[in-house]
Amino acid sequence: MMKRQRRQHEIVALLAEGHFRGIGDLAEALSVSEETIRRELRVLEASGAVVRAHGAVRLAKVETEGSFATRLQRHAEAKQRIAGAVAELVADGQTLYIDASTTGHYVARALRDHQRLTVITNAVGVAAELGGRNENRVLLAGGELDYEYRACFDATARDYLAAFTPSLAILSVESVNLDHGFADYHVGEAAVCRMMIDRSRRTLIAVDQSKFDRHGTVQVAPLDGVDMLVTDAALDPDYAAALGEVEVVIA
Structure with a gap:
C-alpha cells in the first residue's frame, strides 16, 4: 500500500x-x-x-476560488460538529491561536460562551466573533488583507504573530495525505500555520473527512507532527497508524 x-x-x-x-x-x-x-x-x-x-x-485545477461566505457553507454541518468538539477541549482563560480557515471561523463561533480567552489570530472573522465579549482579549495581526480569506498573511502579520507563544494553536488544512501529511494550497496560510505550530505549546488540527486523500501544494506538518486531530468520522487504519501517538477525537 x-x-x-x-x-x-x-x-x-x-x-x-x-x-x-x-x-x-x-x-x-x-x-x-x-x-x-x-x-x-x-x-x-x-x-x-x-x-x-x-x-x-x-x-486537476485546484478550485480555491469563491468568496469566504461560499467556502463557509462547504461541509458546514461537519465543520460545525468539529468546532463544537474543539470548543469542549478549550478551558476558560486559555491563550489560543486560531487560524484563518473556515473551520477556524466555526471554532470561534463555538467558543463564544467561553470566558477570559486570549485569542491570537490573523483572521478578521475570528476577531469579530470573539472580541468584546466575556472579558476576552483579542490580538489581531495586521498587514495587507487577503480578501479571499479575510485575513493577513504577509511579513507584517508574520512578524506580529511571531512574538506570541499560545498554549494551543487551532488550525485546519486543505489536504491530509499519507505521503505529505497536512498541507494547504495557499502559500501564505501554510507559512503562518507552520510558524504558529513552532511557537505554540500544543497544536490541534481540525479537519473534516472531505480533506483526506487530497494532494496539497504546501506542507504544513507531517501527520505525527501535531498533538491532536479532531475530525468527523473514524479514521482509515493506515491514517490511524501514521498518526502514531497523536490524540484523535471523533466529533
Whole structure:
C-alpha cells in the first residue's frame, strides 16, 4: 500500500508543471510499466487529483476560488460538529491561536460562551466573533488583507504573530495525505500555520473527512507532527497508524 502511495506521489510531482504528459513518458520516468501507471492514474483520477485525456494526463485545477461566505457553507454541518468538539477541549482563560480557515471561523463561533480567552489570530472573522465579549482579549495581526480569506498573511502579520507563544494553536488544512501529511494550497496560510505550530505549546488540527486523500501544494506538518486531530468520522487504519501517538477525537 505504501509503495503505491509513494508512486502516486511521484506521479503528482512529475505533473507539477501543469502540462499534459503521456502515459509512456511517466512509465519511463518511474521505470514501471504503462499498465502500472494507468492503475495509479485511475486512483488519482477518482480522488480528483488528475485529469486524463487521449493517453495523457495533467494535474486537476485546484478550485480555491469563491468568496469566504461560499467556502463557509462547504461541509458546514461537519465543520460545525468539529468546532463544537474543539470548543469542549478549550478551558476558560486559555491563550489560543486560531487560524484563518473556515473551520477556524466555526471554532470561534463555538467558543463564544467561553470566558477570559486570549485569542491570537490573523483572521478578521475570528476577531469579530470573539472580541468584546466575556472579558476576552483579542490580538489581531495586521498587514495587507487577503480578501479571499479575510485575513493577513504577509511579513507584517508574520512578524506580529511571531512574538506570541499560545498554549494551543487551532488550525485546519486543505489536504491530509499519507505521503505529505497536512498541507494547504495557499502559500501564505501554510507559512503562518507552520510558524504558529513552532511557537505554540500544543497544536490541534481540525479537519473534516472531505480533506483526506487530497494532494496539497504546501506542507504544513507531517501527520505525527501535531498533538491532536479532531475530525468527523473514524479514521482509515493506515491514517490511524501514521498518526502514531497523536490524540484523535471523533466529533
